[in-house]
Structures are given as C-alpha cells and as structure tokens.
Amino acid sequence: MKLEIPYHLENYIGGHLIAPLSGNFIDNINPATGEVVGQIPDSHKKDVDAAVQAAKLAFPDWSTSPVEERFKILNRIAELIDAHLEELALAETNDNGKPLWLSRQVDIPRASANFRFFATGIMHFSAESHNMEDKAVNYTLRQPIGIVGCISPWNLPLYLFTWKIAPALAAGNCVIAKPSEVTPVTAFLLAKICIEAGLPGGVLNIIHGTGPGAGEAIVSHPEVKAISFTGSTRAGERIAAIAAPKFKKLSLELGGKNPAIIFADCEWEKMMTETIRSSFSNQGEICLCGSRILIEASVYDKFKTEFVERTKQLKVGDPLENESRQGAIVSKMHFEKILRCIDTAKQEGGKILCGGNPVNLTGRCENGFFIAPTVMEGLGPNCQTNQEEIFGPVVTLQSFKTEEEALQLANATSYGLAATIWTQDISKANRVAAKVESGIIWINCWLLRDLRTPFGGMKNSGVGREGGWEALRFFTEAKNVCIQL
Numbered sequence: 001m002k003l004e005i006p007y008h009l010e011n012y013i014g015g016h017l018i019a020p021l022s023g024n025f026i027d028n029i030n031p032a033t034g035e036v037v038g039q040i041p042d043s044h045k046k047d048v049d050a051a052v053q054a055a056k057l058a059f060p061d062w063s064t065s066p067v068e069e070r071f072k073i074l075n076r077i078a079e080l081i082d083a084h085l086e087e088l089a090l091a092e093t094n095d096n097g098k099p100l101w102l103s104r105q106v107d108i109p110r111a112s113a114n115f116r117f118f119a120t121g122i123m124h125f126s127a128e129s130h131n132m133e134d135k136a137v138n139y140t141l142r143q144p145i146g147i148v149g150c151i152s153p154w155n156l157p158l159y160l161f162t163w164k165i166a167p168a169l170a171a172g173n174c175v176i177a178k179p180s181e182v183t184p185v186t187a188f189l190l191a192k193i194c195i196e197a198g199l200p201g202g203v204l205n206i207i208h209g210t211g212p213g214a215g216e217a218i219v220s221h222p223e224v225k226a227i228s229f230t231g232s233t234r235a236g237e238r239i240a241a242i243a244a245p246k247f248k249k250l251s252l253e254l255g256g257k258n259p260a261i262i263f264a265d266c267e268w269e270k271m272m273t274e275t276i277r278s279s280f281s282n283q284g285e286i287c288l289c290g291s292r293i294l295i296e297a298s299v300y301d302k303f304k305t306e307f308v309e310r311t312k313q314l315k316v317g318d319p320l321e322n323e324s325r326q327g328a329i330v331s332k333m334h335f336e337k338i339l340r341c342i343d344t345a346k347q348e349g350g351k352i353l354c355g356g357n358p359v360n361l362t363g364r365c366e367n368g369f370f371i372a373p374t375v376m377e378g379l380g381p382n383c384q385t386n387q388e389e390i391f392g393p394v395v396t397l398q399s400f401k402t403e404e405e406a407l408q409l410a411n412a413t414s415y416g417l418a419a420t421i422w423t424q425d426i427s428k429a430n431r432v433a434a435k436v437e438s439g440i441i442w443i444n445c446w447l448l449r450d451l452r453t454p455f456g457g458m459k460n461s462g463v464g465r466e467g468g469w470e471a472l473r474f475f476t477e478a479k480n481v482c483i484q485l
C-alpha cells in the first residue's frame with residue numbers, strides 16, 4: 001500500500017474515511033513554503049456525534065477482546081508505521097516545517113515505538129490485591145473506561161498523537177482523537193494504516209478540525225468519559241473548565257518555561273552540545289526545551305561566548321536539506337507570535353546576542369516562516385520574557401552565584417514541566433533535583449526518555465502523568481472488590 005495524501009483530508013469514523021458533515025474545510029499550509037497544500041475537515045458536533053456512535057458500537061467487543069488480540073493489532077500498526085517511515089517523515093516535515101532528518105530519526109520511529117510499547121505493556125499489566133489477614137481479601141479490577149478523547153498539539157504531531165492513542169486502545173477503550181489542525185496529515189495517514197492493520201471499525205475515530213469546533217465537541221460530549229490533552233496551558237484551562245463539572249477523568253500535559261541550570265563544575269563539552277540541542281531542537285518547539293539558561297557566574301562569560309558562537313553556526317534552511325539544523329516555524333501565526341515576543345524582550349531591556357530576526361530564504365522556501373535562533377541576556381527573572389512560554393528558538397541567559405539562587409531562579413515561574421541540571425557533583429545534583437519544581441528532571445543529559453517513567457508537569461504545566469503504568473492506569477477505571485472470608 002502506498003500512503004497517498006488526497007487534497008481533501010477526511011475524518012476516520014467507524015472504520016471509514018469520510019468528509020466532514022458540514023462540507024467545510026480549512027486550508028493546510030506548508031510552513032516552509034507558505035503554500036496551501038491541502039484542505040482539512042472543519043468538523044463539529046455532528047461529526048463527533050457520529051464518531052461517538054461508532055465507538056459505542058465497537059466498545060463491547062473491543063473492551064472484552066483478549067489482550068493478545070489487542071497486542072497483535074497494535075503491534076501490526078507499529079510495523080506498518082515502520083514500513084512507511086519515509087512517507088510519514090516527509091508528510092510530517094511538510095506539515096510542521098521540522099527538518100526531514102529529525103522526522104526520520106525521532107518523530108516517526110517514536111510513533112511506532114509508542115504502539116509497540118503499549119501493545120506489549122498491556123500483556124503485562126496487572127492490578128493489586130489487598131489481604132486483610134483472615135478477615136477478607138480485596139482485589140482491584142482495572143476496567144476500560146469506555147469512550148475517551150485524545151487531543152494533541154502540532155509540535156510533535158504523530159509522536160504525541162500516538163503517545164495517547166496507543167495506551168487508550170491497549171487498555172480496551174474506544175477513542176475519539178483529534179490532531180492539531182495545524183499538522184493533520186500524519187494523523188490522517190495513521191487512519192489508513194489502522195484500516196490496513198485490521199483495527200475494527202469504530203475502535204479509533206479521528207476527527208479533524210479546530211479546538212473550539214471539533215475539540216470542544218469532544219471534550220463536552222457526555223459519552224466521552226476521559227480526556228487526555230497535550231497543548232497550551234490556556235487551552236488546558238478551558239478544557240478543564242468544561243470537563244470538571246461533568247466529572248470527567250482528565251490528564252493535562254501543558255506548557256513549560258524550563259530552566260537549564262549550569263554549574264561551573266559540569267562536563268563542559270557535553271553540556272555545551274546538549275544545551276544547544278535542548279535550546280533549539282525542533283526550532284525550540286518542544287515543551288521540554290530549556291528556554292531559561294541559568295549559568296554560574298564564574299563561567300557566565302565563557303558560556304556566553306561559546307554558546308553564541310555555536311548558535312550562529314546552526315544553519316536555518318529548507319527542511320528537506322540534510323544540512324539544515326533549523327527548519328521552519330510551524331505557522332505564520334506562530335512565527336508572528338515569536339517575533340512579537342522578541343520585540344517585547346527588547347522593550348524589557350533584553351540584549352540580543354544573536355538572532356532575533358526572521359530569515360529570508362530563496363527559491364522553494366522564499367515565502368516560508370523562518371527565524372534565526374536567538375540568544376538574549378540582561379533580563380530579570382520576573383519579566384514577561386522569562387515568565388511566559390515563547391515556544392520557539394529563543395533562549396535567555398541569567399547568572400547565579402549560589403545553589404540557593406539557582407533554585408530561586410529555576411522556580412520563579414508558574415510552570416513546572418522539565419529542568420536540566422549540569423554538574424559533576426552528584427550530591428549537589430540530587431539536592432537541586434529534589435528542590436526544583438518540575439515533573440521531569442534531567443541530570444547531565446536532556447530528553448533521554450524511558451517510556452516506562454512517569455511523564456508530566458507540576459504547577460501550570462499540567463495535571464496527572466503519562467507513560468508506562470501511569471498511562472494504563474489513567475485509561476482504566478479501578479474497581480475494588482472485597483470478599484469476606
């Protein structure tokens with residue numbers, strides 16, 4: 001099977017690819033060229049209603065199917081993703097603007113890994129039993145919830161979409177999923193793969209459209225019992241406001257303003273290489289990117305000189321070219337937002353050390369949305385630039401003198417997603433790790449992921465954890481059964 005991409009994408013409902021009931025579509029734009037390359041369904045409540053009906057029909061069989069059956073189908077989906085690596089990687093890059101080598105090396109392999117991980121995981125999933133000596137025994141049933149909603153963002157499109165769908169399906173739920181309207185194509189192709197893999201109709205339904213249109217219709221649908229959402233804190237707040245009074249189970253993976261804490265005694269070269277990566281990978285459009293770099297004062301100048309030098313060497317270019325380290329920003333709207341944030345930083349007294357400007361490419365990409373990786377200094381911890389998520393290739397440098405000051409700066413935002421700590425002093429690393437208010441801490445590394453670990457944020461970065469058993473527990477309802485002996 002070749003994965004053709006039609007000009008008009010379709011929803012995936014009840015095992016079929018179908019047009020939105022309204023007949024309305026939204027333009028899909030390649031951010032590297034600025035061209036409209038297709039149309040995506042502008043779905044609304046009626047499409048979601050149809051998807052829920054299909055899911056209801058599918059649920060009794062899917063939820064009671066042997067785990068070996070679910071394993072086989074999900075594993076087959078993983079194999080088909082691998083088999084279509086090239087087509088999926090190209091589609092991801094054309095949709096998102098990220099370098100093709102990155103889609104090939106990270107995004108698509110991770111999507112198949114997600115399916116494989118939860119396909120095998122469900123074979124080993126078990127529940128607790130609590131013995132009350134000679135009086136009674138309790139055992140816990142972890143049953144599928146029913147119909148669940150999965151909503152994902154544009155920065156790691158297939159990677160994050162499958163990260164939610166795979167555990168939800170493995171646990172026996174039927175799913176209504178919505179990818180970002182900015183990057184819909186690989187989710188559309190996943191529907192084709194699911195059909196090919198023999199996933200029964202209605203088990204997974206993929207609805208395209210905007211947040212307020214299709215997204216809210218999923219969140220507010222009375223038959224959708226749980227929502228797993230990854231996206232901005234602002235949208236998370238709105239989703240929580242809709243879902244909480246309906247007592248839906250909620251998992252929210254939201255924004256970040258992550259600190260990278262660099263002590264003078266770190267392994268310098270490794271820290272430098274990884275800090276470039278943690279600052280600018282995927283154009284800085286990863287929720288885990290370190291956007292506030294905190295440097296011990298004694299090495300601040302050394303760091304600044306080397307870091308700026310290396311940043312200037314990152315080639316901004318056509319995402320299809322192997323030498324490009326930085327691709328396009330995902331959309332015109334986001335491109336303009338990042339440039340506005342850079343303007344704000346300047347008004348706040350920030351000094352631009354490099355970048356800070358759009359990059360005009362020639363040829364195929366002359367109308368694309370490119371920004372030079374940007375490093376700034378001279379901004380205090382409480383200014384807007386150091387408080388609000390920019391989600392682009394923009395980092396600030398701040399210096400600290402003591403461990404306490406480093407912690408104060410690290411914790412000085414309303415977010416708490418991820419932090420990176422660089423030091424060779426393992427006691428200091430552990431002390432700081434325990435006190436940084438973040439759900440995910442990397443010591444002397446960045447984005448080293450084990451899919452079994454709890455993943456998620458504190459404070460305004462989210463509620464709940466994904467990954468491993470946490471995800472399978474989220475997507476099941478725990479029921480205690482007590483038997484008196």
Ligand code: NAD
Pocket residue numbers: 151152153154155156160178179180181209210211212214215216219230231232233234235236238239253254255256286287389391417457461462
């Ligand atoms: P977004 O919040 O605008 O959109 C995310 C998804 O939610 C999209 O599918 C969108 O259509 C949908 N949506 C928007 N409003 C909605 C509503 N009212 N009801 C239902 N659905 C709605 O986010 P984005 O701009 O696509 O992604 C960037 C954001 O995602 C950043 O803030 C980033 O930090 C965050 N993010 C977080 C993680 C994490 O794991 N914590 C991972 C990746 C991205």
